[in-house]
Amino acid sequence: MTSNDPFARLPEVPSFTVTSASVRDGQALRPAQLSGLFGVPGGRDASPQLSWSGAPEHTRSYAVTVYDPDAPTMSGFWHWAVANIPATVTSLPEGAGDDTGSGLPDPAVQLPNDARAARFIGGAPPAGHGPHRYLITVHALDVDDIGVPADSTPASLGFTMASHILARATLTGTAETPGDR
Template structure:
């Protein structure tokens, strides 16, 4: 079996995300389309029972980074998500998958919005293979609790990083 890996055809590894992956919020000074990129993965460990997906910006000036997307309970047989799977209504996610609040305070994917003039920020897309078939979480849970449960049940993970900068 191949190594566990994740990728997107929308941007190269360590390449730049596009304007359509930018957040759309005047308060943050951005007006992108807030579309989550299409993602694919393979090499899921044979003993995995479900998957989770996180998107994290460790460069955000918060002292603890910024969580842009947290999805749990992705069926283990899933091997891709289409563009905009992170829209708030979750209609493009596989049945059973649960999106939680991102650090913007909204449900689903929150696009890139680094401070204007800052160095390029890293957006780390991580697919997690889990021992649990279903994490016992609901929409009221914070993404920190979901990430705790994800790490507690993790067998392996794979990452793919994109960059974004506002000049």
């Protein structure tokens, strides 16, 4: 699916490299990254392991977002949003986005996702809805603190950081739940 590109209306910025032991770009998400909380059998709601390199020299912090543009809403579905990751940090372990953010460095903050939980929620496409893309993006920012409140929304984070993004790196995982429409 090539429609609904969430980056199409944002300023173009350079890319850098993001890799993951949890997600292979363009491939199906593993059960660990699917949502047991939303009823996917075997889903563990574990945020993916991420490593990145090659961000611009002037990067002062990072934000990480996980977004499903194919969700059956007019606004997609935000699965995870983390702001204020220090520029010295270039990886996150799998499961960092649990209920307490146990694997996140200080002063990083998890924002409530579209399920209103300040944690990672795994993929859970509705049965028969077709394939969904999960855009896992690391944003290199020109500020130490993006200045959004901890109870802000991922959309508000996106709006606030749009003019501060120096570069971004994205991996795309997929998921589909068979069934009748």
